[in-house]
Amino acid sequence: xxxxxxxxxxxxxxxxxxxxxxxxxxxxxxxxxxxxxxxxxxxxxxxxxxxxxxxxxxxxxxxxxxxxxxxxxxxxxxxxxxxxxxxxxxxxxxxxxxxxxxxxxxxxxxxxxxxxxxxxxxxxxxxxxxxxxxxxxxxxxxxxxxxxxxxxxxxxxxxxxxxxxxxxxxxxxxxxxxxxxxxxxxxxxxxxxxxxxxxxxxxxxxxxxxxxxxxxxxxxx
Numbered sequence: 001x002x003x004x005x006x007x008x009x010x011x012x013x014x015x016x017x018x019x020x021x022x023x024x025x026x027x028x029x030x031x032x033x034x035x036x037x038x039x040x041x042x043x044x045x046x047x048x049x050x051x052x053x054x055x056x057x058x059x060x061x062x063x064x065x066x067x068x069x070x071x072x073x074x075x076x077x078x079x080x081x082x083x084x085x086x087x088x089x090x091x092x093x094x095x096x097x098x099x100x101x102x103x104x105x106x107x108x109x110x111x112x113x114x115x116x117x118x119x120x121x122x123x124x125x126x127x128x129x130x131x132x133x134x135x136x137x138x139x140x141x142x143x144x145x146x147x148x149x150x151x152x153x154x155x156x157x158x159x160x161x162x163x164x165x166x167x168x169x170x171x172x173x174x175x176x177x178x179x180x181x182x183x184x185x186x187x188x189x190x191x192x193x194x195x196x197x198x199x200x201x202x203x204x205x206x207x208x209x210x211x212x213x214x215x216x217x218x219x220x221x
Contacts, residue, residue, distance in 0.1 A: 017030070017035035017036045017038070017039045018030065018035045018207075019050055021050070021054050022050055022053055022054065022209070024214065025053070025054065025212060025214050025215055026053065026152075026155070026209040026210055026211065026212060026215075027155040027156075027157070027189060027209065027210030027212055028207075028208075028209060028210075029189075029193060029196075029206075029207075029208040029209075029210075030207055030208075031196055031201075031205060031206040031207070031208070032203065032204070032205035032206065033205060034148050034149070034150070034205035034206055034207035035207050037147060037148045037205055038117065038148055038150075038207065041147065042115060042116065042117050042147070042148070044115075045114050045115055045117040046117070048081075048084050048086075048114075049117070049119060049150060052077065052080040052081055052084075053152070053209065055080060056076055056077065056080065056215060057215050057216070057217035058073050058076075058211070058215055058216060058217065059216070059217050059218070060165070060216070063162065063165065063178065064165065064168050064178060071123055071124060073123045073124075074121050074123050077112075077121050077152075081112050081119070084114070085114055086112040086113065086114045086119060087112065087113065087114075088109060088110065088111055088112065088113070089109070089110055089113040089140075089145070090108070090109050091108045091109075091136070091139055091140055091143060091145060108135065108136040108139045108140065109136060110133075110136050110137070110140060110146075110149075113140075113145075113146060116145070116146050116147040116148070117146065117147065117148055117149075117150070118136075118137055118140060118146045118148070118149040118150065119149070119150045119151075119152075120133050120136075120137075120149070120150070120151050120152070121151075121152045121153070122151070122152070122153045122187035122192075123153070123154065123187065123211075124154070124181065124182055124186050124187060125186065125187045126185060126186065126187070127185050127186060127187050127188075127191040129187055130151075130153075130187060130191060130192050130195050130200075131195065131200060133151060134151075134195055134196065134200040134201040134206075135200060135201075137149040137151075137201050137202075137204045137206065138200070138201050138202035138203075138204050140204075141201075141202060141203060141204035142202060142203075142204075146204070147205070148204070148205045148206075148207070149201065149204050149205070149206050149207070150206075150207045150209065151192065151206060151207070151208050151209070152208075152209045152210075152211065153187050153188055153189055153192055153208070153209075153210060153211070154182070154187065154188040154189065154210060154211050155188070155189055155210030155211055155212045156188055156189050156190050156210070157210075157212055157213060158182070158188070158211065158212065158213060159179065159182065159188070161213050161216070162178050162179040162181075162182045163177075163178075163179045165178040165179070166178060168181075188210075189208070189210040192208055193208065196208065
């Protein structure tokens with residue numbers, strides 16, 4: 001692909017803010033200078049996230065795991081982030097007129113927040129979950145509770161890998177294709193990017209990262 005001079009300038013400006021190790025392991029999309037904000041204003045939190053992202057791996061056994069319960073993949077992020085002080089936060093906005101509460105807005109939750117940096121992972125949920133995540137980022141940002149959001153999901157390139165895995169038996173004893181668990185209506189990068197471009201995260205800077213096959217580890221380790 002040919003890159004014009006203006007595009008090349010933008011790439012030179014933005015790529016250094018995302019560590020080479022992250023760019024090697026993940027598909028990277030940077031909106032509203034999210035990585036620059038992380039690197040300059042929140043270096044400690046950014047370093048912690050990069051450490052977690054570089055440590056994370058998934059296995060074929062985890063991919064094959066039958067549905068019906070939370071996958072081990074998001075649980076790994078919980079185990080890595082909680083000891084570092086990344087915790088779930090909730091935001092409830094109220095409208096008060098003449099000292100009386102008139103309307104209470106929807107309650108927004110973000111799985112991991114530390115010092116105005118939000119982090120969320122969507123491995124294999126319904127794709128509408130992205131709307132919830134992005135609106136939560138937007139609400140927290142507009143109420144000055146966060147400055148930037150990081151959202152991790154599957155890269156589109158994993159679909160070919162899922163197709164190669166054949167079949168599994170679900171909890172009801174039915175034989176199904178592995179790839180069917182990770183269908184078009186589930187969370188992956190192709191479902192996330194159009195929502196960000198449509199402005200569903202408002203003015204909140206977003207760093208979107210796609211999990212690639214380079215993060216696949218052997219089940220023996």
